[in-house]
Amino acid sequence: MSTSSPKRIVVTGMGTTSPLGGNVADTWQALLAGTSGARPMPYEWVQTYDLPVTFASMLAQPVDQVLSRVEIRRQDPCSQYALVAAREAWADAGSPEIEPERLAVSIGSGVGGITTVVDSWENLRTKGPRRIFPLAVPMLLVNGPTGAVAIELGAQAWGHTPVSACASGAEAIGAAMGMIREGRADMVVAGGTEAAIHPLPIGGFAAMQALSKRNDDPTTASRPYDTGRDGFVIGEGAALLVLESYEHAKARGATIHAELLSFGVSNDAHHAAAPEPEGIGAAAAMKEALAFGDIDPKDVVHLNAHATSTPVGDIAECKAIHRAFDDNVDQLAISATKSMTGHLLGAAGSLEAIFTIKAIQERLAPAQINLFDRDPAIDLDIVHGQPRKLPDGDIVAMDNSFGFGGCNVALAFANAD
Structure with a gap:
């Protein structure tokens, strides 16, 4: 080997x-x-x-x-x-x-x-x-x-x-x-x-x-x-x-937009359509992305959430993010871009990968729209109102995607050299 x-x-x-x-x-x-x-x-x-x-x-x-x-x-x-x-x-x-x-x-x-x-x-x-x-x-x-x-x-x-x-x-x-x-x-x-x-x-x-x-x-x-x-x-x-x-x-002298550090996958094995309510499977995908990429959770500053706008899905993902990042969750600037694009189903994760890369490139996390009365059960640092400046230096951002059948994928990107 x-x-x-x-x-x-x-x-x-x-x-x-x-x-x-x-x-x-x-x-x-x-x-x-x-x-x-x-x-x-x-x-x-x-x-x-x-x-x-x-x-x-x-x-x-x-x-x-x-x-x-x-x-x-x-x-x-x-x-x-x-x-x-x-x-x-x-x-x-x-x-x-x-x-x-x-x-x-x-x-x-x-x-x-x-x-x-x-x-x-x-x-x-x-x-x-x-x-x-x-x-x-x-x-x-x-x-x-x-x-x-x-x-x-x-x-x-x-x-x-x-x-x-x-x-x-x-x-x-x-x-x-x-x-x-x-x-x-x-x-x-x-x-x-x-x-x-x-x-x-x-x-x-x-x-x-x-x-x-x-x-x-x-x-x-x-x-x-x-x-x-x-x-x-x-x-x-x-x-x-x-x-x-x-x-x-x-x-070949190519322009490099970002580095794909790793990805994590898991399956809920819970329900044909509903997510596992405690976010255990989704958290496992994020943890695997961190582990396979040898990423310190403290270095992750931005996360483009799956955040579809369903009553149970948003809660489950919130719990999953807490499970995956534990004490470091408060440093994550969370973007919910489906508030603008809608849900592109099988294309959602790759479109949001582009958003994650652009956020790293421009050091700017997109702001969610339509957050009128925040659910108190969602205790995350949600970017809303205006896009938020991300830190300088080397940073990591994650893109979450979850699908019917319990499929969970997390992609981790970093800024280019």
Whole structure:
């Protein structure tokens, strides 16, 4: 067994299309400005199916403004979003020349090609099998976005697709770290994508009382840690990182945005949808990230919380953070960015990874919006009102992502040299 130190993994590219903007810069500026991406859905099917929830956090920039008609026709929306994010991330990384066999893709999604699934079924039911689009099957597969980005970039090392509900995007980033450290790839494009603003997921989430029903005021509906929180706001989009070893990045003269120190994973093994109420599993993921990265909890100054705005979820995560950080919890500046973006499900963790990296880069923790009446059970240092200055020097920040089925992932980032 080798006794050499593991490779340092760094972030050299970032890309997104989100409810706040069509790229990283616009999304970040809207986040710092306290902008909500939630608004009424303009689709006829909202009235057709009499949905109890009539709003969502939809893309700020429609994909038809950046993709061709052919690309849109041949890809499910979840793959379309991934392509937009991948192109920005790859350009941000300098569009490097790399042997195809040394480039991998790891893109997670919780729901996958739901639009293609339902549309294809409707064509079969009403028009017969000859009217099913020939590319329907590859379009509806959950690994469709991974394949689309791999084809786009010519990535031949590994096409990986973790499916861990709302932890999928974060898990994809953690898996990418392992690929590079194990020597399976030199660079990995990793993150998550989701396109679930569709009547079936919305109706299903509403039936289980998971969504906010503040139809009269969408922009204030997502309110983590507030006593009036009544569920999350569903969002859509994609967010991807370009990861590589520190040595590889320095050798090609790449700009390094941050270092990915470690990631931790666990499973609640508790309930199909509800989190373990004491936060034991979520805390285990955070503790593992600290341990595997050899991180002193005192060095962690910022945490982008999962914070979906559900009554039980926010409490469980609060308990988990206390379990993981114990006496050091008061030094954590906690950001709850889903108050602005809504919940991007399988893309949430990777979008919030970008927010965590930007917070480290600019030494600025985003402020939550919609904290009107703070829940006294949430005894954390929540950043609200205005973004907060983070300390100078070497700092560490964490990104939490939790998903149905009990999946827990924590990513730990540090400032670049």
